[in-house]
Amino acid sequence: MSDYLLAIDQGTTSSRAIVFNAQGQPLARAQQEFKQYFPQDGWVEHDGEEIWQSTLEVCRAALEQGGLDASQIAAIGITNQRETTLVWDALTGEPIHPAIVWQDRRTADYCAALKAAGHEAMVSAKTGLLIDPYFSGTKLRWILENVAGARARAERGELRFGTVDSFLLWRLTGGKSHKTDATNASRTLLFNIHSQQWDAELLELLEIPPSLLPEVLDCAADFGTLDAELLGAPIPVLAVAGDQQAALIGQACFQPGMVKSTYGTGCFMIQNTGETPVASKNRLLTTVAYRLDGKVTYAVEGSIFVAGAALQWLRDGIKLISHARDSEALAEQTGDACGVYLVPAFTGLGAPYWDPKARGAIFGLTRDTGIKEIVTAGLQSVCYQTRDLLEAMRQDGAAEPSALRVDGGMVENNWVMQFLADILGVPVERPEVTETTALGVAYLAGLKAGIYRDLDQIAGHWQRQQRFTPRMSAEHRSKLYHGWLDAVQRVRSEG
Numbered sequence: 118m119s120d121y122l123l124a125i126d127q128g129t130t131s132s133r134a135i136v137f138n139a140q141g142q143p144l145a146r147a148q149q150e151f152k153q154y155f156p157q158d159g160w161v162e163h164d165g166e167e168i169w170q171s172t173l174e175v176c177r178a179a180l181e182q183g184g185l186d187a188s189q190i191a192a193i194g195i196t197n198q199r200e201t202t203l204v205w206d207a208l209t210g211e212p213i214h215p216a217i218v219w220q221d222r223r224t225a226d227y228c229a230a231l232k233a234a235g236h237e238a239m240v241s242a243k244t245g246l247l248i249d250p251y252f253s254g255t256k257l258r259w260i261l262e263n264v265a266g267a268r269a270r271a272e273r274g275e276l277r278f279g280t281v282d283s284f285l286l287w288r289l290t291g292g293k294s295h296k297t298d299a300t301n302a303s304r305t306l307l308f309n310i311h312s313q314q315w316d317a318e319l320l321e322l323l324e325i326p327p328s329l330l331p332e333v334l335d336c337a338a339d340f341g342t343l344d345a346e347l348l349g350a351p352i353p354v355l356a357v358a359g360d361q362q363a364a365l366i367g368q369a370c371f372q373p374g375m376v377k378s379t380y381g382t383g384c385f386m387i388q389n390t391g392e393t394p395v396a397s398k399n400r401l402l403t404t405v406a407y408r409l410d411g412k413v414t415y416a417v418e419g420s421i422f423v424a425g426a427a428l429q430w431l432r433d434g435i436k437l438i439s440h441a442r443d444s445e446a447l448a449e450q451t452g453d454a455c456g457v458y459l460v461p462a463f464t465g466l467g468a469p470y471w472d473p474k475a476r477g478a479i480f481g482l483t484r485d486t487g488i489k490e491i492v493t494a495g496l497q498s499v500c501y502q503t504r505d506l507l508e509a510m511r512q513d514g515a516a517e518p519s520a521l522r523v524d525g526g527m528v529e530n531n532w533v534m535q536f537l538a539d540i541l542g543v544p545v546e547r548p549e550v551t552e553t554t555a556l557g558v559a560y561l562a563g564l565k566a567g568i569y570r571d572l573d574q575i576a577g578h579w580q581r582q583q584r585f586t587p588r589m590s591a592e593h594r595s596k597l598y599h600g601w602l603d604a605v606q607r608v609r610s611e612g
Contacts, residue, residue: 245403
């Protein structure tokens with residue numbers, strides 16, 4: 118049997134496909150960006166058809182680049198931008214509305230009303246989440262309320278809801294499979310992470326007909342079979358995991374206390390807490406890390422909405438740089454004490470603030486402030502936000518990490534990684550394979566396919582490429598971070 122694994126990594130700004138061998142080495146990859154739509158302030162949408170077409174095209178391109186036939190692929194794994202919400206026709210698969218992206222804040226007022234009515238304690242106890250526009254449930258309700266005829270069609274069983282994994286799975290299997298996994302389900306605001314089932318009380322609260330919902334499986338399971346005509350041969354889909362949980366697996370953070378932080382469009386820090394769901398007192402999220410053979414491993418997560426997206430804005434929005442990679446040289450010229458703070462609250466603030474109405478700002482501008490200082494402040498903002506998350510975990514009594522494992526596009530920037538280690542006061546470890554999101558779901562697919570015997574074998578593949586050790590004095594670290602906290606306070610809607 119072949120031991121090639123195809124990972125579909127459907128992200129917020131691009132779709133990727135990577136072919137891995139059994140040793141976890143990438144053999145071929147393809148990536149395609151797609152359009153972001155911003156119809157109103159705080160609204161973010163994707164075109165479901167563009168997501169589907171870009172996914173299909175990168176799968177074909179990766180196989181072609183690797184000189185592989187689809188029949189040589191043992192299994193497919195799907196990992197995806199989480200919380201992004203789609204509703205489609207149960208017969209045709211056609212979305213009835215653009216996908217509402219996880220960053221979208223259109224349901225902020227509805228969320229505020231739910232909280233004012235006293236529902237958050239119940240919702241948090243069941244889901245591990247806070248009531249916030251970030252999660253899928255209120256987005257789904259918005260579609261049912263605002264698309265003509267949608268609620269009536271949903272009640273008649275004519276529509277299907279899913280996060281991106283479910284939508285892709287539906288399309289890949291020709292409508293035969295309407296399924297998701299426990300990690301994606303745990304981000305919907307509709308799933309009880311203790312009973313591991315869709316929750317009737319939550320569905321009633323948000324007015325969601327149960328017929329819309331996909332079946333929830335383990336992360337490594339039989340999700341269906343790829344239609345042969347799409348890539349040239351039928352391939353089993355044997356794994357699904359939300360992108361941040363997939364990265365936790367790709368980083369081999371299988372022991373309680375291990376932490377990883379992923380730097381993509383947003384930044385997400387997850388700490389494995391083992392078999393016990395730990396409730397945060399500092400507005401972090403309790404979530405499903407992974408579910409294998411029916412056994413749940415939990416995690417605590419901090420979610421930052423804007424990380425790489427800040428660089429994208431500096432590049433495309435205000436055109437201070439031509440390429441993201443230019444930022445490293447500019448920061449090296451500037452140093453860490455430029456006096457400028459950029460708070461990238463473009464779509465509100467995530468953990469630990471959860472302020473959907475906060476907006477971005479730049480502080481500390483002087484007559485001699487130039488492009489390099491603003492770009493450096495953009496890079497530093499990602500590290501400061503990570504410190505916010507680590508502080509919340511520390512206040513929750515979490516064990517001090519011996520190191521932070523990092524991945525995602527931004528970790529190629531050595532200046533950022535050194536500043537991250539300095540501002541955290543914790544060593545930062547960058548792995549050999551930084552595509553850990555795709556790697557994690559490939560590992561899961563390989564586990565189900567029998568290529569790997571267990572998680573210990575997978576952990577044996579993890580290799581460190583570089584370790585960044587803190588060099589900054591405690592006094593300087595404290596001064597820089599307090600400047601950041603002051604800047605954040607200034608953009609808070611309640612500040």
